[in-house]
Amino acid sequence: MNLIIIIIVAAICQYFGPWWTAALIPFITLAWQPTATSFKAFATGFVAIAILWFGYGLYLHTSSEGAMSNRIAQIFSLPNGFLLLAVTTLVGGLVGGFAGLSGHLARKIW
Structure with a gap:
C-alpha cells in the first residue's frame, strides 16, 4: 500500500514541484x-x-526517439541513452530508499 501511495503522490508532486520531492514523499x-x-x-x-523515474524517463526517451537522452548521455560520456536511464533510475531509487529508511527510523524515535 505504501508503494502505491508513494508512486502516486510523488508523481503529482514532481509534476508541479522540484525533483527533491522524491525524497520528501x-x-x-x-x-x-x-x-x-x-x-x-x-x-x-x-x-x-x-x-516512477524509470517510467517517466522511458516516456521521455521514446517520445523524443532517443534524441534528447542520447545527447545528454554524450555530455556524461555514456555510450547511449539507455545507460543514462539506468543510472537515473538507480540514483532516484537510492534517494527514495534512504528517504524511506529515514522516515522509518524517525518514526521509531518518536
Whole structure:
C-alpha cells in the first residue's frame, strides 16, 4: 500500500514541484504509516521512486526517439541513452530508499 501511495503522490508532486520531492514523499509516507523492518522501508522507497523515474524517463526517451537522452548521455560520456536511464533510475531509487529508511527510523524515535 505504501508503494502505491508513494508512486502516486510523488508523481503529482514532481509534476508541479522540484525533483527533491522524491525524497520528501517517501519520508513522510513511511513516517506516517510504519513498516515491519528497516529493510522493507528502504526497499519500499527505493522501488517506488525507481519505478516512477524509470517510467517517466522511458516516456521521455521514446517520445523524443532517443534524441534528447542520447545527447545528454554524450555530455556524461555514456555510450547511449539507455545507460543514462539506468543510472537515473538507480540514483532516484537510492534517494527514495534512504528517504524511506529515514522516515522509518524517525518514526521509531518518536
